[in-house]
Amino acid sequence: MVKYQASAIDRTFSALADPTRRYVLLRLKDEPGLSVSELARPFSLKLPGMMKHLDVLSDAGLITRTKNGRTVSVSLSAGPMREAMEWLRRYESLWTVSIDRLVALVEEDEEQ
Amino acid sequence: MVKYQASAIDRTFSALADPTRRYVLLRLKDEPGLSVSELARPFSLKLPGMMKHLDVLSDAGLITRTKNGRTVSVSLSAGPMREAMEWLRRYESLWTVSIDRLVALVEEDEEQ
DNA sequence: TTGATACTTCACCATATGGCAAAGTGTTGC
DNA sequence: GCAACACTTTGCCATATGGTGAAGTATCAA
Numbered sequence: 001m002v003k004y005q006a007s008a009i010d011r012t013f014s015a016l017a018d019p020t021r022r023y024v025l026l027r028l029k030d031e032p033g034l035s036v037s038e039l040a041r042p043f044s045l046k047l048p049g050m051m052k053h054l055d056v057l058s059d060a061g062l063i064t065r066t067k068n069g070r071t072v073s074v075s076l077s078a079g080p081m082r083e084a085m086e087w088l089r090r091y092e093s094l095w096t097v098s099i100d101r102l103v104a105l106v107e108e109d110e111e112q
Numbered sequence: 113m114v115k116y117q118a119s120a121i122d123r124t125f126s127a128l129a130d131p132t133r134r135y136v137l138l139r140l141k142d143e144p145g146l147s148v149s150e151l152a153r154p155f156s157l158k159l160p161g162m163m164k165h166l167d168v169l170s171d172a173g174l175i176t177r178t179k180n181g182r183t184v185s186v187s188l189s190a191g192p193m194r195e196a197m198e199w200l201r202r203y204e205s206l207w208t209v210s211i212d213r214l215v216a217l218v219e220e221d222e223e224q
Numbered sequence: 225t226t227g228a229t230a231c232t233t234c235a236c237c238a239t240a241t242g243g244c245a246a247a248g249t250g251t252t253g254c
Numbered sequence: 255g256c257a258a259c260a261c262t263t264t265g266c267c268a269t270a271t272g273g274t275g276a277a278g279t280a281t282c283a284a
Contacts, residue, residue, distance in 0.1 A: 046275080047232085048234090048275085069230090070280065076206065085201070088196055091141065091190045091193045092194075147261090160263085161242070163261080164241080164242065181251055181260090182250065225284100226283100229283100231280085233277085234276085235276090236273100236274080236276105240272100241270070242270100243266100247264075248261105248263070251259080251261100252257100252260100253258085253259100
């Protein structure tokens with residue numbers, strides 16, 4: 001297979017491809033700074049399993065870990081998701097209506 | 113590992129995690145209907161290798177294949193990418209500026 | 225200082241992934 | 255028909271992935 005060094009965006013999409021990892025990202029959005037064991041608790045997953053997922057998320061730059069005493073707080077780092085969106089945006093024209101319609105939508109949104 | 117049936121969005125992100133597959137999607141955007149061997153040609157990749165990538169893309173619903181005689185034309189099917197973007201959009205607030213700035217940008221864009 | 229807590233690392237396992245060569249299938253052209 | 259073409263399938267291989275239990279490390283609390 002000869003795995004060349006995977007690029008940043010490879011690592012990002014690959015990290016996002018797992019439901020456990022996506023759920024971790026969702027939780028961190030609402031509750032930043034959760035610890036490793038708090039993140040693992042809702043899953044039928046031992047700590048080493050969660051560690052591996054967190055390693056994948058770190059390698060992709062999607063989270064940062066900071067040690068406070070013996071607990072580690074994990075927080076989100078959304079930059080790579082932005083790049084993933086930029087990549088996807090190239091295809092947006094294949095499903096969206098015109099830019100005029102987008103402006104109208106934004107304006108509707110503002111009126112509320 | 114006990115691989116539960118991967119969900120649609122799992123398959124989408126997973127399909128996007130490979131540079132060969134992303135390049136295939138880019139080519140198909142500009143040149144819809146390319147054949148399997150035309151897609152394989154630019155890579156140092158034999159046909160069976162490209163077949164596997166196309167299978168992954170099909171399973172994710174990102175391409176469709178239609179047989180014309182002995183050649184197969186492949187075309188893009190962007191729906192799943194839209195869903196991937198919707199997922200990512202939840203995090204957009206973590207990196208974007210205000211909606212006012214977005215409106216300004218859209219308007220700037222229109223003036224050109 | 226000692227024991228519990230909160231990770232972290234290690235060794236191991238089963239399955240998935242991504243590649244190949246070779247053989248098989250269906251079309252086309254002579 | 256039959257040869258060439260365009261896939262497609264099969265069998266194989268090496269490595270990656272996602273999980274475990276067990277052992278190791280660092281910190282806190284008594």
